[in-house]
Amino acid sequence: MRDASLVVVASRLPINDAAASEGVFEWRRSPGGLGEALHPVLINKPATWIGWADKPGPTPPLPDVDGVHLIPVELSEDDIRDHYEGFANSTLWPLYHDAVEPAVHHRRWWEAYQRVNQRYADRTAQVAAHGAVVWVQDYHLQLVPAMLRAQRPDLRIGFFLHVPFPPPELFMQLPRRAELLRGMLGADLIGFQRIQAVHNFQQLVAKVLGANVDERGIELDGRVTSTGAFPVSIDTAEMEALASRDEVVHQAAKLRADLGDPQRVILSVDRLDYTKGIEHRLKAYRELLADGRLKVPETVLVQVAIPGRERVEQYRQLRDRVEREVGRINGDFGRLGVAAVHYISQVFDRTELAALYRAADVMAVTPLRDGMNLVAKEYVAARVDGCGALLLSEFAGAAAELTQAYLVNPHDVEGLKDTLVEALAADPSEPSPQMATMRAQVRAHDIQAWARSYLTALEAACAGR
Ligand code: F6P
Secondary structure (H helix, E strand, O other): OOOEEEEEEEEEOOEOHHHHHOOOOOEOOOOOOHHHHHHHHHOOOOEEEEEEOOOOOOOOOOOOEOOEEEEEEOOOHHHHHHHHHHHHHHHHHHHHOOOOOOOOOOHHHHHHHHHHHHHHHHHHHHHEEEEEEEEEEOHHHOOHHHHHHHHOOOOEEEEEOOOOOOOHHHHOOOOOHHHHHHHHOOOOEEEEOOHHHHHHHHHHHHHHHOOEEEOOEEEEOOEEEEEEEOOOOOOHHHHHHHHHOHHHHHHHHHHHHHOOOOOEEEEEEEEOOHHHOHHHHHHHHHHHHHOOOOOOOOEEEEEEEEOOOOOOHHHHHHHHHHHHHHHHHHHHHOEOOEOOEEEEOOOOOHHHHHHHHHHOOEEEEOOOOEOOOHHHHHHHHHOOOOOOEEEEEOOEHHHHOOOOOEEEOOOOHHHHHHHHHHHHHOOOOOOOHHHHHHHHHHHHOOHHHHHHHHHHHHHHHHHOO
């Protein structure tokens, strides 16, 4: 076993499962995903990543990918059903996203959550070098920090939550709320996307655990844990370089021609998730077409909706509803050879994605709740021409930084319609000061800056103990 002094622990390994089954191991680069975010931070570093290889049962040893050592954690069919699809994605995920779909509670899911978290902690305890930095990621693994500390008090343990951390009224619904908070407090530093999440967490640990919260951090049982907001970002330079390539500029022009050379192209790129507000957006678009405020083929919508979590009932139902609605809109407003909504439920490669961003006059990112939303930042980075408009939900973490976007409340369909029309009215060939300001923001606060600020804060938290 090689010396592991920086260890990332995340639910999944960052490998492309379809390619891996054919013996090709490459980094999984899905838009806005965790693997995508951490790629530039870890490549060619002496880092180790511990996670699940996306299939039930034992996984043979894996080759390093982009210089990162991969260690699989085995999950059985029951673990996948009760831990990943159950507790993580049917209890925590909806609750952490404002309960836009109801959270489901089953006691056996909690047992699986504990069991699987223990397995990740045990594997990490086996491979981490003495005094290593271990960086635990996201809501699937909230118990790992405390489980790991119990075995390896020498480690410097960080935890980062990529999704929102909910207000106390919602979190208090969790039957095992105290255990979840204690699990996170095993870390030296807990990072959140937004300062509001830090406040929510501090209130909860004081209320549920009776922890002492002051400027030194959160003190419980004689240990102090620091907290902070670290808004995650993207590899801005990489996206800029990609979007500047001639090949991408040509592809963007070709895409517009393939769409019938419309005057305006609206683009949305989402994981097919009920938190993303896809239905609200389609409703607004349908009404604008029905009211005659938008017309096909002058304006078209390209909706990329990447399927996932398809064995979770709420996701299956959402997919059916979205696809029915796309069919309805096209039936009512399309013409032969001219669609009103171009709907694609496939993963795009990075080059195609950059071309799509460059082809889009308005990028509509309107989630009902989102930890950050890196697609919004990617669009801004891709607009090296300074053109284009970003329609952004107030409820995406990115709205705190991209304040010059056309901000919307996605629940307010009238407001959504009016703001979309306003964004479409802007001259798409004219660089805007708003886009220039947002571009400066994503340049100054890229993923490297994020990792640096988090890891520096982790060092400081550990040094003070
Ligand atoms: O941001 C939350 C998150 O769970 C990430 O961890 C992940 O990259 C993305 O959503 C996709 O989720 P899943 O791994 O369930 O397909």
